[in-house]
Amino acid sequence: MKYLSPSTILLTGTCCFLSAMSAQASNLPQKIHESKARLESIHQSVANLQAQLQKKQKSQSELRAEIHQLDVKIQATQAQLTKIQGQRQKTRQEIQTLQTQINQLQQDLLQQKEILADQLRAAYMLGGETPLAVWLQTEKPAEIGRLSVYYQALAKARLDLISKTQVTSNKISQTQRQKKQQEAQLTHLATLTQAQEQTLQGQRAQHAKLEEQLVQRIAADQAKIANLEANANILNGLVNRLSTEYAQQVAAEKAAAARRAAEARKRAAERLAAERAAAARAAAERRAAARAAAQQRAEIAAKAAAEQRRAEQLQKEIHQEAVPPPTPVQAPQIAELKPTAPSTPPASSTVGQGSFPLPVSAPIKHLFGTPRMDGGPNWQGITFAAAPGTPVHAIAPGMVLYAGPLRGYGEIVIVQQADLVLAIYGHLAKPAVQVGQKLQTGSLVGSVGSGGEMNADGLYLEIRSHGHPVNPLHFLR
Known part of the structure; x- marks a missing residue:
């Protein structure tokens, strides 16, 4: 098992902690980005609705122009109808005048008929005698002459009255026919004008209904735009709040990370200095022990060499074998431990590449x-x-x-x-x-x-x- 120094463990833990904090801090930027994307989508929807609203307002303007033209036609038709009604009233007055004349002519005709009836009655009373017979039977010839003149004048007046009566009757018939023709013409013209007015009124009512429907649609679009704009304002407020919280969180995390890093560096430096001092003391102790051991081995080797020389001198003649020189003993080399670099935490795996279960069991x-x-x-x-x-x-x-x-x-x-x-x-x-x-x-x-x-x-x-x-x-x- 590999040995890790306390400073290495501390630095590794600090890096892991900072990585976790940075991962948590990355959530807020993602939320802000998502909210801004949604806000852009809402703004695009508002722009589309405003374009549709402008088209509908343009259609409303065109429809109002058509309604205005229909109003002008209706006013002209109403003016024509008013004129026709005036002519009709004037004709009625003329007809009333004609009726008065007809009544007067009828009274004249009645009087003429009465006069003619009197004349006929007088002639009937005279019987079938001729004027000559009447003259011969009369004792006064002068009266007979006057009577003859009277009868001639009466006959002429009777003929004139009959002719005048016929003219009056013809005039009455002609006036009545003229009255009927004028009444029929005015009635037909009034009927056509009223039908035209009703047609125009129907077209205007249809246009007014279309305009009302268009106004309702425009009002609905305006309400929808207002709703989307309100949603956008709410989402914009959420984005601003998240941005502020993120800025505050990042600033606090930076300050805390700076303090933790300074404290970690300070503790690491202190522990590294302590470790180096301990290592130096251990190395000095090892060097002193090595020197003492070397000195002890040298003394032992010197004593052994002296004894060997004395033994060689004593047994030089007996023993001819050479004694090999002693092998020197070296002190072991102890390597100084160095702190290892902190290990990098593994990157998080990306989620979303596999198959996820449904959130609810529904179509x-x-x-x-x-x-x-x-x-x-x-x-x-x-x-x-x-x-x-x-x-x-x-x-x-x-x-x-x-x-x-x-x-x-x-x-x-x-x-x-x-x-x-x-x-x-x-x-x-x-x-x-x-x-x-x-x-x-x-x-x-x-x-x-x-x-x-x-x-x-x-x-x-x-x-x-x-x-x-x-x-x-x-x-x-």
Whole structure:
């Protein structure tokens, strides 16, 4: 087993701690990036709705121009009808005058008929005698002459009266025919004018109905734009708050890391100095022991050499063998220990390449990228047609970054599954997790909500990779 010095262990632990803190700090930038991407999507939706609103307002302007033209035609028709009514009133006055004349002519004709009847009655009373017979029977011839002149004048007046009566009758008939023709012409003209006015009024009513429908659609689009802008403002506030928290967290972590690094360096320097001093003392002690051992061995070797010389001198003649010189003993070399470099922590594995289980057991109602029924941006995730209260489980391990309400998404839970992969569970009844909580695959996230922002029951699941929405079906099995 390899020996590690205390300073090496301390530096390794410090690096691991700093790596963990930096990994935790990386969550906030990811949340900020995700929120900004969502904010850009909302702004794009607002721009699209505003373009549609401008088209509808243009159509409304054209429709109002057509309505104005119809109003002008209706006014002209009404003026024509008023003129016709004036002519009709004038004609009626003329007809009334004619009727008065007809009544007068009828009275004259009645008088003429009465006079003619008197004349005929007088002639009838005279009988069938001729004027000559009457003259011969009369005793006064002068009276007979006057009577003859009277009869001639009476006959002429009778003829004139008969002729005048015939003229009056013809004039009465002609006046009555003229009266009927004028009345028929005015009635026909008034009928045509009224029909034209009714047609124009119908067209105007239809245009007014279309304008009302267009106004309602424009009002609905304006309300939708206002709602999206309100959602964008809320999301913008969330982004600003997360940015501020991230800046504060980074500053605090930098200051804490700087303090910990300074303290670690100080403790490492002190322990390294202590270790070096201890090593130096141990080396000095080893060198002193080696010198003492060498001196002792040298003395022993000198004594042995002296005894050997004396033995050689005593037994020189007896023993002719040479004694080999003693082998010197060297002191062992002790290597100084050096602190090893701290090991680098392994990089975290990327999650999202495998198959994840479904969060709920329910059919998929809306697919990724399909348009919404009520307009606005397309679906950036998928929705499950699950009943309210159905438990929602995590599809992969991760840490909770956000849990709470968000306008336009209801109650949501944002889980960071990897460095650049986020899972967003929306339209929940109530989250069952807290920020910072670690989740495992299958952990309870919450339950399915009812109605709300989706106008229906179900679960909304969105997955973001590198800050962009991706099809969750690529991650689910």
